[in-house]
Amino acid sequence: MPGISEGRFVVVGGASLLGSHIGEQLLASGAREVVLLDNLALGSTENIDFLLADKRCSFVRGDVLRLNELYDAMVDCDGVFAVAGFLAEPMRANPWLGIDVNVRGLQNILEASRHQRVKKVVFSSSNGIYGAVGNEPNTDDSPLRWAGMPPALILYCASKIMGEGLGLLYQQEYGVDFLALRYSAIYGERQHKRAIAVTQMVQAYERIRSGKRPVIEEDGTQVSDYIYAGDAARANLMAMSSEASGAGMNIVSGVDTSQNQVVELVLKACKSDLKADYYAAPSKLLLPVETKLGFSRARAKELLGWEPQVSIADGIARLVTWLDQNRT
Known part of the structure; x- marks a missing residue:
């Protein structure tokens, strides 16, 4: 498997949140060359300008739906991180393009990797492949439970399953x-x-810094599993360096955190004594209401030796510090 030190890597979706963290850690780990490829449809190079100051790092404007642009970027490449993809909300707005990017886009990445003899591809999937998880045991082998889910979420979850396939x-x-x-x-x-x-x-x-009360959907008991971007990026590097292949695994905190707790932690990080308001949002694309998830990260521990290092409280504190530094 490709070691990080002295390797050449392409991060497809390299200007994104996760892509920029992967690029940062690749450079810190001694990679010979890091190519950040992105079509900038959802942003700019602002997030990665600090990485491009390193002569080992370059930016290529490219699109996963244009196979030739992937071929060119992957010359003499040791490993590819396939980060680019549509999320659920954009999928609802443009399902045709979303399916194209998430399925044909990944196939293009794999095809270019095959022809350029790339050693390994690490794919950014999602625990959305399990659908409406309910209170069932949620292991790395859980099935997709999609009955009753919003159509856009069904499409998103299924597109990630297609990508893994x-x-x-x-x-x-x-x-x-x-x-x-x-x-x-x-x-x-x-x-x-x-x-x-x-x-x-x-x-x-944003509301707290504007002196307004933060708002919470419904009663705030809906839970999510939050993973800090630096921990997710570290999992990518460990996956690239590992001998493991042909598997999918959860990269999760394993901790259920409610919307109420998230807002409390943001208030604490902002040193604010404001109280939250509650509201209903019937027209918004909502995740299935879950009060318990309990995602397992057993396979990532077994195959990669990976565990998260940053707690939700520390991660939100870091996010708030960054938002304060970049507030306009």
Whole structure:
């Protein structure tokens, strides 16, 4: 398997929250060259300008739906991190493009990797592949439970399952080593505002800094599993360096955190004594209401030796510090 030190790596979706953290850790780990490829459809290079100051790091404007742009970027590449993808809310707005990016886009990444003899692809999947998890045991082998879910979420979850299936096919048929990392809600410095579960963190922060009460949907007991972006990035590097291949695994905190707790932690990090208001949002795309998740990270521990290091309290404190530093 490709070691990080002295390797050449391409991060597809490299200007994103997770992509920028992967790039940062690759450089810190001694990579010979890091290529951050992104079409900038959802942002700019602002998040990665500090990385591009390192001569080992370069930016390529490219799109997963244009196969030739992937071929060119992957010349002499040791490993590819397939981060680019549509989330659920954009999927609802443009399902045709969302399915195209999440399925055909990943196939293009795998095809370019096959032809350029890339040793390994690490795919950004999601624990959305389990659907409405309920109170069932939620292991790395849980099935998709999609009955009653909003259509856009069904499409998103199914597109990630398709992505994992494509990766396994290329691993078995063509020998491209492949691992799928199923993240819970990723948050951290350089946070975007498109992820459903994490949006509340940034919205709460913005209201608090404007002197307004933060707002919470419904009764605030809905829980999510939040994983700090630096921990998720570290899992990517460990996956790339490992001997493991042909598997999918949860990259999660294993801790259920309610919306009420998230807002409390943002208030604490902001040193605010404001109180939250509650509201109903019937027109918004909501996650299935869960009060217990209990995601297992056993396979990531077994195959990679990975465990999260940053607690939700510390992670939110880091996010608030970054938001304060970048507030306009």
